[in-house]
Amino acid sequence: MASAPISRPVCPQPSAAVEAFASFHYQESGASRFGIDVVGLAALLTEVISQRNPAPPADVQNVLTSLRLEELVLARACIAGNDTAWEIFLTRYRGSMFEAAYKIAHDEATARVLADSLYAELYGVNQRGEPRTSKLHYYLGRGSLAGWLRTVVAQEYVNQYRRGKRETSLETAIEDGRQFAAVEPEQTAADPRIAATTASELAALNAQERFLLAAYYLDRRTLAEIAKLLRVHESTISRKLDRAATGLRKRIRKRLILAGMTSQQADEAMQDVDVRDLPIKVTETLKQGTQETAFYKEKAGEQG
Amino acid sequence: MNRGIPKSAYDALASLRSAEEHPSADLLNGYVERSLSATEQSEVTQHLAACEDCREVVFLASGAAQEPLAAAIVQPTPGWRGWKWAVPAVALLALAYSVLVEHSGWFARRPAATYIAHSNAVILPAPGAGNQVAIDSNASALSDRPAPKATPKHRDRLQATVIPGNKESSGHASSPADTIAATSNYDRDALAGMMSPAAKSTPSSAAVGGALKPEATASAAAQAISPLQTAVDQQSPSRPLGALGHSSFHSMNKAALGTAGSSSHPSVIIRSQWRITPEGHLERSQTADNWTQALADQPTQFRAVTVVSNDVWAGGNNGALFHSTDGGEHWSPVVLNAGGHPETGNVVSIHFDTVSQGSISTDTGSTWITSDRGQSWNK
Numbered sequence: 220m221a222s223a224p225i226s227r228p229v230c231p232q233p234s235a236a237v238e239a240f241a242s243f244h245y246q247e248s249g250a251s252r253f254g255i256d257v258v259g260l261a262a263l264l265t266e267v268i269s270q271r272n273p274a275p276p277a278d279v280q281n282v283l284t285s286l287r288l289e290e291l292v293l294a295r296a297c298i299a300g301n302d303t304a305w306e307i308f309l310t311r312y313r314g315s316m317f318e319a320a321y322k323i324a325h326d327e328a329t330a331r332v333l334a335d336s337l338y339a340e341l342y343g344v345n346q347r348g349e350p351r352t353s354k355l356h357y358y359l360g361r362g363s364l365a366g367w368l369r370t371v372v373a374q375e376y377v378n379q380y381r382r383g384k385r386e387t388s389l390e391t392a393i394e395d396g397r398q399f400a401a402v403e404p405e406q407t408a409a410d411p412r413i414a415a416t417t418a419s420e421l422a423a424l425n426a427q428e429r430f431l432l433a434a435y436y437l438d439r440r441t442l443a444e445i446a447k448l449l450r451v452h453e454s455t456i457s458r459k460l461d462r463a464a465t466g467l468r469k470r471i472r473k474r475l476i477l478a479g480m481t482s483q484q485a486d487e488a489m490q491d492v493d494v495r496d497l498p499i500k501v502t503e504t505l506k507q508g509t510q511e512t513a514f515y516k517e518k519a520g521e522q523g
Numbered sequence: 524m525n526r527g528i529p530k531s532a533y534d535a536l537a538s539l540r541s542a543e544e545h546p547s548a549d550l551l552n553g554y555v556e557r558s559l560s561a562t563e564q565s566e567v568t569q570h571l572a573a574c575e576d577c578r579e580v581v582f583l584a585s586g587a588a589q590e591p592l593a594a595a596i597v598q599p600t601p602g603w604r605g606w607k608w609a610v611p612a613v614a615l616l617a618l619a620y621s622v623l624v625e626h627s628g629w630f631a632r633r634p635a636a637t638y639i640a641h642s643n644a645v646i647l648p649a650p651g652a653g654n655q656v657a658i659d660s661n662a663s664a665l666s667d668r669p670a671p672k673a674t675p676k677h678r679d680r681l682q683a684t685v686i687p688g689n690k691e692s693s694g695h696a697s698s699p700a701d702t703i704a705a706t707s708n709y710d711r712d713a714l715a716g717m718m719s720p721a722a723k724s725t726p727s728s729a730a731v732g733g734a735l736k737p738e739a740t741a742s743a744a745a746q747a748i749s750p751l752q753t754a755v756d757q758q759s760p761s762r763p764l765g766a767l768g769h770s771s772f773h774s775m776n777k778a779a780l781g782t783a784g785s786s787s788h789p790s791v792i793i794r795s796q797w798r799i800t801p802e803g804h805l806e807r808s809q810t811a812d813n814w815t816q817a818l819a820d821q822p823t824q825f826r827a828v829t830v831v832s833n834d835v836w837a838g839g840n841n842g843a844l845f846h847s848t849d850g851g852e853h854w855s856p857v858v859l860n861a862g863g864h865p866e867t868g869n870v871v872s873i874h875f876d877t878v879s880q881g882s883i884s885t886d887t888g889s890t891w892i893t894s895d896r897g898q899s900w901n902k
Contacts, residue, residue, distance in 0.1 A: 361553035429572035
């Protein structure tokens with residue numbers, strides 16, 4: 220694969236800790252295969268640390284030891300247009316990238332398009348003579364390179380879906396037989412105390428509980444899916460969900476009564492909604508917000 | 524489980540929006556792989572709670588992950604639930620003990636048996652001993668106690684193996700108490716927890732896979748003092764390496780020592796144990812809680828170590844592989860090379876069925892096989 224000029228952000232000088240780390244782990248990093256010397260490795264690490272800001276200086280050692288060094292060096296060598304690096308990259312990840320795309324898209328053609336478009340972005344797009352910027356620049360070694368590629372494929376899939384929904388014309392929608400709901404007459408105004416109390420109690424939950432509730436009730440994820448993501452047993456997720464939902468109900472009801480509602484009114488306000496009965500598929504109704512594709516906005520993005 | 528939430532809560536959840544930028548793919552992948560710092564983890568969780576798109580991405584990425592990620596799902600620690608089994612297990616043992624002692628004269632018929640605990644502690648036979656009974660390390664705490672009769676419920680879990688003694692050409696289980704290889708977590712928890720608090724955390728069956736082979740048991744017992752060692756195989760590349768290995772091997776060590784200590788036999792040889800620390804250091808222990816780093820001069824971050832007979836194999840980053848044929852005293856590097864292309868992936872799994880035949884897997888999906896004790900490797 221032919222090399223092309225790449226953007227090289229200005230980086231601060233490597234610190235003594237980074238230089239020592241680079242020297243000690245040079246052989247293990249495999250940097251020598253790509254013609255990167257110890258100084259180059261230290262510069263590379265410094266650049267990555269600066270991209271991963273805000274990292275207090277005291278955390279630099281932790282950041283360094285947690286890096287996926289070998290994969291990070293491979294990615295940076297690919298960015299630099301090293302043929303050997305690309306050969307290794309394609310050998311290792313070509314198959315797994317398509318496999319990930321297929322698992323995400325559940326369709327071979329879409330998976331192929333996803334994977335191919337990603338190749339171009341990984342190599343780096345060149346806009347009118349400007350230096351190319353590879354998407355690999357955003358890989359900062361927090362997790363495995365294979366996992367990062369899977370995540371990028373997933374982001375691309377979500378972005379494509381959102382773009383596709385936005386670009387569907389009214390005529391096409393009508394031709395497809397889409398029905399547009401009539402504007403519903405305004406319903407009886409709900410007691411503002413209910414919304415305020417609920418929002419307040421929801422905000423009082425910790426982020427993990429809100430995440431669980433949203434994933435299960437809004438996104439309709441199964442216990443198995445959530446358990447796999449969080450690497451705990453399904454029963455643990457079930458227990459946590461139960462605790463969060465039950466506690467939320469109790470606290471909202473209690474506050475509504477304190478706010479002046481009778482027990483009966485509070486109970487009526489606590490009418491359940493079981494999202495599994497709702498006629499909507501939230502996961503397929505990705506938000507049609509005005510925001511453009513917003514992923515990949517690591518600090519490096521501005522530098523590249 | 525209460526499957527519903529109030530409609531107001533549902534509406535409020537749906538209206539949550541994160542004011543922040545979406546986390547990068549690197550952060551989201553770190554979240555999926557559980558490799559973020561505590562601060563980053565908290566920030567990403569905060570964002571995910573309010574961002575449907577990013578939740579979609581992490582679930583898609585998690586779902587597209589290879590099986591090793593699923594395999595790395597941590598089962599809940601039995602904790603107190605494991606102890607629930609201890610009570611009936613104790614009762615069962617007590618009942619079996621009384622039945623055997625009072626009615627069958629079990630001990631009177633049997634000469635003092637010599638027990639060999641698989642894994643690390645090898646107890647030499649006492650002079651004049653009759654049968655030698657091999658006990659899997661998981662049940663090693665039973666060495667000086669009778670085991671319960673296998674109830675129908677547990678019969679499929681309990682495997683009795685009698686190693687023929689010096690005077691017998693073949694043997695069969697004269698009693699289920701001869702040897703018990705507990706194969707369920709609860710069984711092991713109950714037994715280990717009951718007998719030795721130190722052994723409460725039991726090793727996985729994978730970690731002691733090598734010690735469970737009947738043929739290995741037989742040959743080892745026939746030789747009486749041939750080294751019995753524990754094969755250690757890190758199964759999951761994405762899992763923090765030290766966490767499981769450390770506790771497992773500590774408990775194994777303590778269990779083995781506890782067995783030796785509780786035995787009335789004087790001659791005990793402690794074999795080496797191996798582990799990999801969270802920092803990727805290879806460590807060896809010949810006595811309890813005394814670990815020394817092996818191959819300290821190597822910059823390799825180790826990820827897998829396996830012991831088979833006197834051979835020790837250790838592998839790590841960048842295809843690094845080391846082999847010792849003398850129990851870890853001397854090491855030689857091994858290069859995995861196919862057609863001039865050396866292995867560059869991280870060695871994440873080493874498995875040997877015999878001293879000669881084994882395979883090595885890397886996180887790039889490569890598998891290397893040898894059938895000549897590592898002299899040559901095929902990809």
